[in-house]
Amino acid sequence: MVRLKSRYLLMEIRFEDGLVDQSLSSSTVYHDILRSVENTYGDYGFGCIKMSFKVKYVNPFTGVVFVKCSRDYYRMLWHAVTFLKEVNGRQCSMNTLHLAGTINSCQRFLVKHNKKQLRKMLAQCKTPAEKGKISKMLKQLPSAKSMEDEKKKRQGDLALKHLTG
Amino acid sequence: MASFGDISVPYQNDLRVLMKYISTLVNLGYETIAINRTVSPDVKGKGGQDKIPGPPNLTSLPGLEDLKKTCPKLKLLSRITVIIEDQQQVRFIPGETVQSYDIVSVQPTNEKLFQQISQAVECDVISFDMTSRMPFYIKHPQVNLAIERGVSFEILYAPAIRDESLRKHTITNALELIRVCKGRNVVMSSGAEQTIELRGPYDIINLGLLFGLKPDQSKATVSRNVRSIIYHAEARNKTVKGAVSLEKMPVPASSVKRGHENVEQSKESDLKSKKFKV
Numbered sequence: 183m184v185r186l187k188s189r190y191l192l193m194e195i196r197f198e199d200g201l202v203d204q205s206l207s208s209s210t211v212y213h214d215i216l217r218s219v220e221n222t223y224g225d226y227g228f229g230c231i232k233m234s235f236k237v238k239y240v241n242p243f244t245g246v247v248f249v250k251c252s253r254d255y256y257r258m259l260w261h262a263v264t265f266l267k268e269v270n271g272r273q274c275s276m277n278t279l280h281l282a283g284t285i286n287s288c289q290r291f292l293v294k295h296n297k298k299q300l301r302k303m304l305a306q307c308k309t310p311a312e313k314g315k316i317s318k319m320l321k322q323l324p325s326a327k328s329m330e331d332e333k334k335k336r337q338g339d340l341a342l343k344h345l346t347g
Numbered sequence: 348m349a350s351f352g353d354i355s356v357p358y359q360n361d362l363r364v365l366m367k368y369i370s371t372l373v374n375l376g377y378e379t380i381a382i383n384r385t386v387s388p389d390v391k392g393k394g395g396q397d398k399i400p401g402p403p404n405l406t407s408l409p410g411l412e413d414l415k416k417t418c419p420k421l422k423l424l425s426r427i428t429v430i431i432e433d434q435q436q437v438r439f440i441p442g443e444t445v446q447s448y449d450i451v452s453v454q455p456t457n458e459k460l461f462q463q464i465s466q467a468v469e470c471d472v473i474s475f476d477m478t479s480r481m482p483f484y485i486k487h488p489q490v491n492l493a494i495e496r497g498v499s500f501e502i503l504y505a506p507a508i509r510d511e512s513l514r515k516h517t518i519t520n521a522l523e524l525i526r527v528c529k530g531r532n533v534v535m536s537s538g539a540e541q542t543i544e545l546r547g548p549y550d551i552i553n554l555g556l557l558f559g560l561k562p563d564q565s566k567a568t569v570s571r572n573v574r575s576i577i578y579h580a581e582a583r584n585k586t587v588k589g590a591v592s593l594e595k596m597p598v599p600a601s602s603v604k605r606g607h608e609n610v611e612q613s614k615e616s617d618l619k620s621k622k623f624k625v
Contacts, residue, residue, distance in 0.1 A: 198543045221511070261557050264550045265508055267543075275508075275543040277375060278550050302417050 188234060189256040192280040192288045193263065195245035198273040206242035206270055214269045215249070219262040227262070230255045238285060244296075247276075248288060256281075297323060351548040352379030352573035354426060354450060354472070355503060355536035358403060366408050367542055369423070373414055375547040379422045379573055381450055383538075387430040388439045399444045402427075424577070426450035428474060431460050440468050450580045452501065458483035465493035471580045472534070474501040477520040478513045490528045497579045499572055500524055503538035504546070504554055521558040530564035534572045 195211075197203065216235065220228045234252030241247075251259045263276050280291040300320050307313040353372055359365040365382065372380055386399050402425035415421055427448040429440060437460070445451055452472035455461040461483065464473060473493060475481065493500070502521045506513040525533060535555060539545050546554075548569045555565030586592040 196543070198541070257553065257556065260550070260553045264546055264554055265514070267508065273543055275546065277547040278553075279547075281549075305416050306413055 186234075187253040187283070188250055189253050190238070190282050190285050190288045191249045191251065191256070191260065191263070191278060192282070192292060193247045193249060194277045194279055195247060195269060196275050196277060197245075202243050202245065203270055203272060204242050206240055206245075208237040208240045210270045211240055211247055212237045215259070215263060215266065218266045219259060222262045222265050223258050227255075227258050231259055231262075235259065246292065248285060250285070253283075293323075349570040349574040350378035350420060351376055351569050352381070352422075352577075353377050353536050353545075353569075354379070354381040354424070354534060354573055354576065355383045355474075355501065355538045356380055357538065357540070358382050358384045362408055366410050366414075368539070368545070369408070370410070370414055371542045371545055373418045373421060375545060377548065378418065378420045379424070379577065381424040381426040381536075383426045383428055383452075384448075385428040385430065385454075387432065388436055399427075399439065399442070401444055402448045424449040426452060426472075428452045428454055430454045430456065431464070432456045434460065434463075437463065437468060440470060446584065449584070450576060451583075456482065458486075461485070462489050465489040465496075465498065469583060470498060471576050471583065472499050472501050474503070475520065475524070477503060477517050477524075478506045479516055481520050481523070485524055485527045487527055494528060494532050497532075497575070499532040499534050499576050499579075500528060502533060502535045502558065502568075504535055504551060505537045505539040505544040507554075508544050508546070509540070518558065525559045530560050532572060532575075533560070533564070533568050534576065535568040 195206070212235075215237070216228070216231070219231050219235075223230075231251065234250070234255070236250040238248040238250055239246070249259070249263075260278065260281075263278070266276055267273060269276075279295060280288055282288045282291070297320070300316055300323075304313065304316045304320070307316060356365075356368050356372070359368070369380055382403060382405060384400065384403070388399055405423040405425060408423075411423075425448045427445055427450075429436070429445060429452070431437060431453060439445055440451065440453065446469075450472065451470045452474050453464050453468060453470045454474045454476065455464050456476070461473075464470065466489075475485075490500075502517075502524065504517070507517040508514075535551050537545050551569050552562075552565045555568055556562065560568065
C-alpha cells in the first residue's frame with residue numbers, strides 16, 4: 183500500500199500597514215486561500231485541493247502559517263497563494279519561506295529562520311535597551327548542537343523502545 | 348548561483364516610499380534592484396532630449412546605510428524604459444541622457460518598431476505592455492535577432508496580482524512570448540504599484556511555471572538572466588565596442604618619479620597601471 187504523500191508550505195503573511203492581526207485564525211486563512219484557489223483554477227482546482235488542503239498552524243503575531251496539501255496539486259495551491267490579496271478583509275501578501283515533505287522539516291527551518299531574523303533585528307537596534315532584550319532572546323534559543331543532540335536522543339529512545347517492546 | 352534580482356521597481360518622487368520598496372525587496376531576499384523610470388519622449392518641438400530626466404541619485408537614499416548592514420551585497424541600479432510610439436522617437440535612445448542610465452529598456456508599440464528595435468537599437472531589455480491585448484504578433488525572426496544580440500525580454504508580474512482582467516491578459520501575452528522565444532532570455536520583474544504586490548523570488552519561480560516555463564528556465568528569470576542583463580549593460584556602457592575597457596588604478600608608490608633617470612621607468616609603470624580588460 184502506497185502512503186498518501188503531501189507537501190507542507192511554510193508561509194508568512196505581510197499586511198500592507200505592517201501591523202499584526204490578532205483575530206487571525208486558521209479558519210479565516212483556510213477560507214481565504216480556498217476562495218483564491220477557486221478564483222484562479224475554478225471548480226476543478228477547488229475540487230482537487232479541497233480534500234487534502236489543511237491549515238495546520240497560524241501564528242497571528244509573527245504571521246507564520248503552515249499549510250498542508252497533497253503532493254500532486256501543491257503547485258495549484260502555491261499559485262493561488264501568490265495571487266492572494268486579502269486575508270481577514272485586510273490587504274496583505276503572502277511570502278513562501280519553505281516547502282517540505284514533512285512538517286518537522288518545516289519547523290526546523292522556521293527555527294533557523296527566526297534566529298536569522300533576530301540577528302538582523304540586532305543589527306538594526308538603536309538603543310542599548312533594545313539590544314540587550316534581543317541578545318537575551320538569542321541566548322535563550324537552543325543552539326543547533328543541542329537540537330541535534332535532542333533529536334539523536336529521541337531516536338535512541340525510539341530504538342530502545344523498539345528493542346524492548 | 349546568481350543572486351536574485353528585480354529590475355523594475357517604479358521610481359517614486361518621495362524617497363521614503365522608494366526606500367520602503369527597497370527594504371521590502373531586501374527582506375524578501377533580492378539583492379539586485381533596479382529603479383525604473385518610464386518616459387515617452389516628445390517628438391514635437393525642440394529639446395525633447397532635455398525633457399528626459401537624468402538617472403536618480405541612488406547613493407543618498409534615507410536609511411540605505413542601515414539596510415546595507417543587513418544586506419552587504421545589495422546593488423542598486425537605475426533603469427529607464429522608453430515607450431516608443433513613433434519612428435522618430437528612436438533617435439532618443441542613443442542620446443546621452445538615456446545612455447547614462449545603468450539599464451536601458453525599450454517598449455515598442457507596433458510591429459515595425461519592434462523589428463527596428465530588435466535589429467539595431469542599443470538597449471538591454473525589450474518590454475511589452477502586457478496588460479492589454481497585444482497590438483501585434485511577436486514573431487520568431489525578430490525575437491531570434493534580439494536574442495542573438497543578447498537583448499532580453501521582460502514580463503511584469505504585478506499586474507497579474509493586481510486585477511483579474513489584467514491577470515488574464517498577462518497570462519495570455521506571457522504564454523505567447525515564452526512560446527516564441529522558447530524560454531530563453533526572459534526576465535520576470537515586479538513593476539509593482541504598491542509594496543504588497545511584491546512577491547518573494549521562489550513565488551515568482553513558481554509563477555513562471557504557470558507562464559509555460561520549465562523549472563530551470565523559470566529559476567533563471569529571476570537570477571541568471573538578470574545578471575546577464577547587467578553584464579550586457581556594462582558592456583554597452585563602460586567599454587569600447589564591447590571589447591576593451593579602461594580602468595584607472597592607483598599608481599604604486601615605487602614608481603613615483605625620483606629623478607631624471609627614472610622618468611622612462613615611471614612612464615612604463617604608468618602604462619602598466621592601466622588595466623586592460625578584454
